[in-house]
Amino acid sequence: MKTNKNKSSVYHKIIFIISLLIVFVISLLTVKHINNISKSTKLLMHTYEVNLELEHLFSYIKDSENDMRGYIISKDNFYLILYKNDIKNINNTFSTLKKLSKNNINQQENLISLYKTINKRYEYIANYSNLNENSDLSKNYDFKKNFRESNTLLADIRIKLDEMVHNEKYNLRLQNSIYDKQIYLTPIFTLSILFITLLLLTFTYFKTTRDLEKLQNANTKLSKFNFLSSQAEILSEFGTWDLNLDTDEIIYSDNLYRILGTEPQSFDANQENFMKFIHPEDVEIVNTIFQKIIKDEDLPHVFFRIIRPDKNIRIVRSVRKLFTDNWGNKTILGVTGDITDEHNKNQLLKSNYEDLIKINNQLKIFDESSKQAEILGKYGSWVLNLKTLKFTYSDNSFRLLGFEPQTFDPNIENLLDLVHPEDKEIVDIAYKKAFVGLEIPSINYRIITKEGKTKRFRTIAKSFTDLEGTQSIIGTTQDVTEDYNKSLQLKQRNSELEKHVKELNEFNQVASHDLQEPLRKIQTFISRINDKEKDNLTDIGKEYLSRIETASNRMRVLINDLLQYSKANRSEKNLVKTNLNEVLKDSLIELSQTIEDKKAIINYTELPTINGIPFQIQQLFSNLLSNSLKYSKEDVSPIIDISCSKVLAKTQSILNDKSTKEYYKITCSDNGIGFEQEQSKKIFLLFNRLHGKTEYHGTGVGLAICEKIVENHKGYIFANSKVNEGATFTIYFPVRIA
Numbered sequence: 069m070k071t072n073k074n075k076s077s078v079y080h081k082i083i084f085i086i087s088l089l090i091v092f093v094i095s096l097l098t099v100k101h102i103n104n105i106s107k108s109t110k111l112l113m114h115t116y117e118v119n120l121e122l123e124h125l126f127s128y129i130k131d132s133e134n135d136m137r138g139y140i141i142s143k144d145n146f147y148l149i150l151y152k153n154d155i156k157n158i159n160n161t162f163s164t165l166k167k168l169s170k171n172n173i174n175q176q177e178n179l180i181s182l183y184k185t186i187n188k189r190y191e192y193i194a195n196y197s198n199l200n201e202n203s204d205l206s207k208n209y210d211f212k213k214n215f216r217e218s219n220t221l222l223a224d225i226r227i228k229l230d231e232m233v234h235n236e237k238y239n240l241r242l243q244n245s246i247y248d249k250q251i252y253l254t255p256i257f258t259l260s261i262l263f264i265t266l267l268l269l270t271f272t273y274f275k276t277t278r279d280l281e282k283l284q285n286a287n288t289k290l291s292k293f294n295f296l297s298s299q300a301e302i303l304s305e306f307g308t309w310d311l312n313l314d315t316d317e318i319i320y321s322d323n324l325y326r327i328l329g330t331e332p333q334s335f336d337a338n339q340e341n342f343m344k345f346i347h348p349e350d351v352e353i354v355n356t357i358f359q360k361i362i363k364d365e366d367l368p369h370v371f372f373r374i375i376r377p378d379k380n381i382r383i384v385r386s387v388r389k390l391f392t393d394n395w396g397n398k399t400i401l402g403v404t405g406d407i408t409d410e411h412n413k414n415q416l417l418k419s420n421y422e423d424l425i426k427i428n429n430q431l432k433i434f435d436e437s438s439k440q441a442e443i444l445g446k447y448g449s450w451v452l453n454l455k456t457l458k459f460t461y462s463d464n465s466f467r468l469l470g471f472e473p474q475t476f477d478p479n480i481e482n483l484l485d486l487v488h489p490e491d492k493e494i495v496d497i498a499y500k501k502a503f504v505g506l507e508i509p510s511i512n513y514r515i516i517t518k519e520g521k522t523k524r525f526r527t528i529a530k531s532f533t534d535l536e537g538t539q540s541i542i543g544t545t546q547d548v549t550e551d552y553n554k555s556l557q558l559k560q561r562n563s564e565l566e567k568h569v570k571e572l573n574e575f576n577q578v579a580s581h582d583l584q585e586p587l588r589k590i591q592t593f594i595s596r597i598n599d600k601e602k603d604n605l606t607d608i609g610k611e612y613l614s615r616i617e618t619a620s621n622r623m624r625v626l627i628n629d630l631l632q633y634s635k636a637n638r639s640e641k642n643l644v645k646t647n648l649n650e651v652l653k654d655s656l657i658e659l660s661q662t663i664e665d666k667k668a669i670i671n672y673t674e675l676p677t678i679n680g681i682p683f684q685i686q687q688l689f690s691n692l693l694s695n696s697l698k699y700s701k702e703d704v705s706p707i708i709d710i711s712c713s714k715v716l717a718k719t720q721s722i723l724n725d726k727s728t729k730e731y732y733k734i735t736c737s738d739n740g741i742g743f744e745q746e747q748s749k750k751i752f753l754l755f756n757r758l759h760g761k762t763e764y765h766g767t768g769v770g771l772a773i774c775e776k777i778v779e780n781h782k783g784y785i786f787a788n789s790k791v792n793e794g795a796t797f798t799i800y801f802p803v804r805i806a
Contacts, residue, residue: 178228329376688778711735734800778801
């Protein structure tokens with residue numbers, strides 16, 4: 069009976085493999101067939117493109133002929149421009165045809181012959197592309213001869229083009245024939261694949277049903293084995309686990325949970341939960357174990373520590389082997405046991421030796437870190453033994469002087485040879501004083517490196533006495549050339565900045581006096597015309613006068629806003645204690661008439677006292693309130709809410725600051741018309757307006773001034789809004805301004 073089952077199983081496998089091979093072969097033929105159809109389609113499109121370009125070429129040639137005749141007859145340069153454009157199109161078409169026919173030798177030869185004929189024809193015509201008005205070609209014998217030759221060449225061109233078109237049409241018929249043959253076989257291949265796939269699915273269904281019965285019997289046997297295994301673990305005090313390398317799924321035995329100090333199946337078996345029991349010092353070891361399990365698939369035994377929930381630290385040993393089942397699935401089978409007592413004994417023997425190794429490694433790391441720090445910091449260290457008067461230089465000290473490490477004897481004479489002649493005295497005096505004061509205060513001097521490059525050095529040193537009583541001076545020398553050059557650049561830029569500030573002050577003087585003076589005169593004369601001459605003006609004149617008055621008022625507001633922005637940008641940052649409640653009240657008094665006209669409701673909570681510039685803070689509140697009043701909804705009373713709270717920077721994601729710096733968060737919300745959130749950054753740009761001048765008055769400077777004022781106080785301002793749902797402006801002022 070068992071032999072019959074084995075034969076049946078082999079028979080099914082053979083049928084299944086043969087079916088797969090048939091599907092695979094038919095699939096390959098189908099793919100090849102589809103590729104052939106695709107190639108045929110591309111060849112058809114290629115032939116159409118060549119025919120189209122040939123027609124374009126002849127069309128451009130005829131157009132150039134007509135344009136040159138128009139130019140010869142009328143001597144109008146307009147036809148000459150058209151003629152040159154046609155020549156350009158002909159050249160472009162030739163380039164396209166060259167690319168399209170690169171694989172067709174016959175067509176390439178035709179194309180070369182055609183190009184020579186066309187080029188020869190245009191050599192005749194080119195002689196008459198620069199005529200003057202007095203030229204009479206009717207009496208020019210050469211012109212008549214060339215003109216006849218040109219017509220003959222045009223006929224040759226037409227013949228050559230017809231020959232090329234004929235070749236392409238022949239290719240087109242040939243490709244159409246191939247394409248028709250190939251497309252006929254497509255349904256046959258498709259139906260064959262579907263039919264064989266259906267047979268495979270039917271066979272698989274019946275085979276799966278029989279395998280399920282076998283699987284149930286195997287599960288029964290496996291249950292018995294698991295019971296016996298769990299009892300063995302309890303008696304032997306070890307736990308087992310297995311890791312499926314295909315699914316990364318881990319399964320723990322009940323006794324492994326007990327070794328960890330928990331009840332069986334009390335948590336999900338995975339790496340994350342297991343790592344919670346690992347001693348902090350062994351986390352890296354266990355992580356490495358998991359990585360090696362996946363990479364090497366077979367590891368020797370390892371040791372690590374665990375911490376049970378009762379804080380009891382245990383030492384465990386884990387061994388594992390790779391297991392591959394009949395289906396090729398790979399699983400790591402492991403056994404983990406508690407070996408705390410054994411490990412403690414071994415650890416006691418190794419402790420002294422490991423301590424020595426750790427100290428040695430730390431010294432090596434410190435030495436290497438010091439070398440790298442010297443390179444990055446552009447400094448070198450040195451030691452002067454006061455007993456032997458011998459210098460010891462670090463490797464980077466040599467590099468700073470332009471030499472390879474340890475390539476010359478470090479002494480004061482060799483150093484002075486490298487010092488700039490004007491600074492030798494500074495170094496010599498510092499060296500002599502070091503023997504008296506046992507230190508070298510910070511000195512700056514220049515050296516000339518081996519390559520002849522001048523560098524600026526800064527040296528400082530202190531005395532040191534080792535355990536044997538030997539006294540030395542330990543010093544550091546840093547290359548400060550870059551810092552020195554940057555300080556020079558900073559001085560130059562400060563000078564330029566002072567110049568720009570002076571020019572800005574002069575501009576403000578012009579803007580506040582010279583620009584406003586003619587504007588005041590314009591407004592004065594407009595007022596006089598309104599008072600005395602307005603009735604004498606026509607309706608159009610009155611409209612023009614009204615527009616002039618509106619434009620002059622807009623210009624006055626713009627100049628004032630620019631002055632305010634400039635003032636906010638350049639005012640001195642003298643911060644004083646500023647009560648925001650008092651400043652806000654001043655702004656409300658300033659806007660009281662507008663608030664009354666709009667029937668607005670202003671709600672605000674208690675505001676703090678900050679270090680600020682009072683008149684700028686008042687301008688900030690005035691601009692924000694004015695903005696909310698201006699963009700309120702029609703027939704709806706504006707409601708403006710102002711609130712404040714103290715927050716930490718790390719709790720405000722918009723600040724992108726993870727520190728614990730404190731800020732006053734002030735919000736100003738309204739129920740106005742709002743705006744698209746995409747515009748939340750643009751509204752702070754100078755002269756940026758979201759609405760037309762006729763919809764809402766303004767210059768687009770107000771919110772730019774707000775942003776500048778907030779920046780002057782080391783703060784931030786953000787806007788959030790939705791259309792027809794109002795807007796909220798959020799301001800962050802630091803509690804302490806450095």
